[in-house]
Amino acid sequence: MKVAIRVDSSDLLGSGHVMRCLTLADMLSSFGAVVRFICLNLPGNLSDYVLGRGFHVDHIEPRRRYASSNQEELLAELRLDEDYDSEQTLSLLERHPLHDWIIVDHYALDERWEQRVRKRTSGILVIDDLADRAHDCDLLLDQNFHYDMKSRYAGLVPDNCLLLLGPEFLLLREEFREFEGRRKNRDGTLSRLLIFFGGSDVSNETEKALQAIRLLDRDLHVDVVVGASNPHQERIRAICDSTAGMVFHCQIDYMAELMNEADLAIGAGGATTWERCYLGLPALILILTENQRIGIRQLEPTGAFVNLGDCLQVSQEQIRRHLERLLDSPQLLKELSEKASALVPSKIVYGTAEWRRLFKKEESE
Secondary structure (H helix, E strand, O other): OEEEEEEOOEOOOEOHHHHHHHHHHHHHHHOOOEEEEEEEOOOOOOHHHHHHOOOEEEEEOOOOOOOOOOHHHHHHHHHHOHHHHHHHHHHHHOOOOOEEEEEEEOOOOOHHHHHHHHHHEEEEEEEOOOOOOOOOOOEEEEOOOOOOOOOOOOOOOOOOOEEEEOHHHOOOOHHHHOOOOOOOOOOOOOOEEEEEOOOOOOOOHHHHHHHHHHOOOOOOEEEEEEOOOOOOHHHHHHHHHOOOOEEEEEOOOOHHHHHHHOOEEEEEOOOHHHHHHHOOOOEEEEEOOHHHHHHHHHHHHHOOOEEEEEHHHOOHHHHHHHHHHHHOOHHHHHHHHHHHHHOOOOOOOOOHHHHHHHHHHHHHO
């Protein structure tokens, strides 16, 4: 079985889309699928990391230099290049035999792109969580929690499209699945923190959190994780090296271990939210992008985390005050953990075997 995945990463787009596609790619390759990635060659992309994971990467060279300074502006510019993107994708696909599946995980691509590439595949899987545009696909995966989950994609997908909606379809990396049944018993104690704001963290929320922690007169162990594309990583490393209890980690493959050991995380929304919830890890969350804002607002009433709001409006002093509150309120911290765990099934429905049956079904018909 041959599968092509169209997904991007960059300093501005971050790494979340590529990382969840890699999770699916690992499962597909485990039952013999040949998986290749097709990615726009943007600054700070994770192509080398994808190659290091054993997958081939084809690049689409940008038609022009993008002038954007934030994720939303870049996505708007990429939407203007959708025709070019589909032409270049088709050119790459035509070099190979017909693909069984094309997977697309991209906020800037919609049904027009999918209709154009359909002639080079037997099936299309769309990974989405915005529900803000129409798709021409056979499967649609939205692993997030939404109050309008059942009606969310009404009129946006074909009638025969199979919808996989909700956290039970979470694309959970194997390193997290290994902690099933041995998750940390969280009693409200707060002695170990985890700081992670995604792969790039352009606005350097990591340093803001670190400075807030340094204002505390508490003995804490702090694991600080950054991605390889983080432009501030050397400055962050220097802060960690000069501060007792802070440990620097870059582009790691043991995030689940750090999350399971932590008592509290400080980070962003996005896919990492579900990894934290799976392990029952409470969090202080800062919103970095508009798509994170939508998801966090949907989840906030569940009480599974503390939403501090737009990152540009949050000061290090505000972070310090919230940390002080949680340090002095073990029962509150315990309740956050319990509510986070309740959002995700203790056993994820869709693992490797389920994806194998789903993807092999059309192949055998």
